[in-house]
Amino acid sequence: MARQQPGRLRQAFEVYLSNHGRAALGALGRLVRDWTPSLMTAGVIGIALALPAAFLVLLDNLQSVTGEWGGDARASLFLHKDVKPEAYRELAQQLRGEDGVAAVSIIPPEEAMAEFQRMSGFSDALELLDENPLPPVLVVEIASGRAPAQIEALADRLGGLPQVARARLDRAWVKRLHAMMALIKRGIWVIAGLLALTVAMVVGNTIRLDIENRREEIVITKLIGGTDGFIRRPFLYAGLWYGLSGGLLACILVEAGRWLLVDPSRQLATLYGSGFRLHGLGLDDIMLLLACGAALGWAGSWLAVGRHLAAIEPR
Amino acid sequence: MIHFDGVTKRYPGGHEGLRGVTLKVEQGEMVFVTGHSGAGKSTLLKLIPLLERPTRGQVVVAGINLGRLGKRRIPHLRRRIGMIFQDHRLLHDRSVYDNVALPLVISGVHHREVGRRVRAALDKVNLLDKERAFPVTLSGGEQQRVGIARAVVTRPPLLLADEPTGNLDPGLSEEIMHIFEDFNRVGVTTVIASHDLALIDQLGHRHITLSDGALVGDAIRGARDG
Numbered sequence: 001m002a003r004q005q006p007g008r009l010r011q012a013f014e015v016y017l018s019n020h021g022r023a024a025l026g027a028l029g030r031l032v033r034d035w036t037p038s039l040m041t042a043g044v045i046g047i048a049l050a051l052p053a054a055f056l057v058l059l060d061n062l063q064s065v066t067g068e069w070g071g072d073a074r075a076s077l078f079l080h081k082d083v084k085p086e087a088y089r090e091l092a093q094q095l096r097g098e099d100g101v102a103a104v105s106i107i108p109p110e111e112a113m114a115e116f117q118r119m120s121g122f123s124d125a126l127e128l129l130d131e132n133p134l135p136p137v138l139v140v141e142i143a144s145g146r147a148p149a150q151i152e153a154l155a156d157r158l159g160g161l162p163q164v165a166r167a168r169l170d171r172a173w174v175k176r177l178h179a180m181m182a183l184i185k186r187g188i189w190v191i192a193g194l195l196a197l198t199v200a201m202v203v204g205n206t207i208r209l210d211i212e213n214r215r216e217e218i219v220i221t222k223l224i225g226g227t228d229g230f231i232r233r234p235f236l237y238a239g240l241w242y243g244l245s246g247g248l249l250a251c252i253l254v255e256a257g258r259w260l261l262v263d264p265s266r267q268l269a270t271l272y273g274s275g276f277r278l279h280g281l282g283l284d285d286i287m288l289l290l291a292c293g294a295a296l297g298w299a300g301s302w303l304a305v306g307r308h309l310a311a312i313e314p315r
Numbered sequence: 316m317i318h319f320d321g322v323t324k325r326y327p328g329g330h331e332g333l334r335g336v337t338l339k340v341e342q343g344e345m346v347f348v349t350g351h352s353g354a355g356k357s358t359l360l361k362l363i364p365l366l367e368r369p370t371r372g373q374v375v376v377a378g379i380n381l382g383r384l385g386k387r388r389i390p391h392l393r394r395r396i397g398m399i400f401q402d403h404r405l406l407h408d409r410s411v412y413d414n415v416a417l418p419l420v421i422s423g424v425h426h427r428e429v430g431r432r433v434r435a436a437l438d439k440v441n442l443l444d445k446e447r448a449f450p451v452t453l454s455g456g457e458q459q460r461v462g463i464a465r466a467v468v469t470r471p472p473l474l475l476a477d478e479p480t481g482n483l484d485p486g487l488s489e490e491i492m493h494i495f496e497d498f499n500r501v502g503v504t505t506v507i508a509s510h511d512l513a514l515i516d517q518l519g520h521r522h523i524t525l526s527d528g529a530l531v532g533d534a535i536r537g538a539r540d541g
Contacts, residue, residue: 014425018425018426216404216406217406220404220406221421223364223366223393223404224393224417225390225393226421227421228390230390230421315361
């Protein structure tokens with residue numbers, strides 16, 4: 001008995017595997033044999049998956065570009081008026097050593113006044129002033145590749161220095177850009193959700209038609225003792241294959257789109273003096289896309305199978 | 316093997332397929348069920364593999380009370396019953412071999428075993444040379460023999476046939492009935508619904524008559540061979 005048990009288990013496992021293998025290969029064979037409608041279904045799924053995937057890839061690229069721009073953030077530190085030239089030069093020197101600071105330039109009050117006179121056209125009026133009302137300013141260039149939160153924290157720290165009267169970070173546009181991209185990303189996920197639903201429904205409908213076409217076969221299988229699981233299996237695998245082939249098609253579409261855009265985008269980047277290169281799907285993205293397709297296909301066929309198989313009973 | 320106890324089947328609309336039928340079929344028996352069309356022959360056969368459930372009364376098959384059998388156990392009941400239909404019910408997009416192999420595949424028989432048993436079943440109905448053919452290319456009698464091979468390939472203890480010779484000429488009908496007798500001879504309980512009274516009389520087995528859903532006759536006619 002003890003020696004018989006593992007053998008029987010192994011045999012049951014073998015039967016299980018061969019049942020699944022047969023169902024999977026059978027479903028695949030059926031799709032390949034009837035390849036035109038299969039390809040069309042896969043095409044619909046592929047396009048539905050490719051759209052959000054392409055948008056996300058594009059957004060990813062956009063983020064890497066604006067990451068470069070984010071490095072251009074700068075803070076203007078308006079010092080107290082009584083800070084002497086030696087003091088602010090020393091402060092500038094000290095700030096150059098700070099983490100996250102790329103460069104510090106000094107605008108002494110005289111220089112600022114001269115520029116203001118030149119730019120504003122109030123030169124006559126300004127000459128009437130007894131003393132220069134402008135404070136010394138330190139312009140701090142923030143090192144590139146910092147997240148908005150990090151930049152803000154640095155600006156706050158600089159603003160807290162005793163010599164600094166007011167710190168102004170020219171960060172509004174960075175914040176707006178990131179907010180906009182977050183909005184777009186959310187929008188893409190909403191669209192992706194809707195398209196995922198579309199994929200599940202397309203597969204569900206295809207499987208429903210398949211079930212109708214094979215009604216007689218299902219009835220006969222039930223008559224001779226096929227369990228619901230046995231009858232369900234080929235349809236579920238068909239859904240899986242639809243989803244998987246759709247996912248594969250989506251990868252091909254996204255990569256083809258990237259290939260079309262790679263040259264123009266490089267030209268544009270060169271014009272801006274950037275070494276930016278359009279990147280596409282990584283291996284993990286491809287895996288994710290295939291897994292999404294397969295899962296949606298399976299889910300769609302599960303819906304159809306659950307609803308329609310129970311309705312078919314032999315009489 | 317089969318035990319009906321006061322079984323009534325009422326269809327939606329009020330038509331009664333069976334009315335209070337009580338009967339017993341012993342293991343290894345061969346029984347014909349006759350009666351005019353609409354007398355309840357098909358209903359009687361359909362209650363055994365639970366294609367229908369009785370409105371009243373109790374059906375026991377091979378010691379299993381079908382009234383207490385859950386939906387999930389029905390496939391396992393049907394695997395122990397070989398069913399043969401007037402319209403054969405073959406899969407037309409599959410070869411004879413694949414049709415006969417289907418019950419074995421469903422039962423999870425190892426694929427090395429499948430080939431051997433399919434050929435044994437086809438050999439019994441004299442169709443070994445047609446295993447690659449498709450059902451549409453076969454004659455009515457040959458298709459019915461494929462149906463029989465599919466019904467017996469799992470070696471079920473019970474065979475049910477609903478008008479198996481309904482579409483066949485007398486010579487072929489007799490041939491089919493002799494195939495059933497062969498299976499009965501090796502111990503398979505066999506229940507056949509038929510209206511071919513002449514042939515039934517000639518064969519001579521137990522013979523149940525239904526009329527308007529009621530049991531009106533249960534007799535052994537002629538001499539029983541074996």
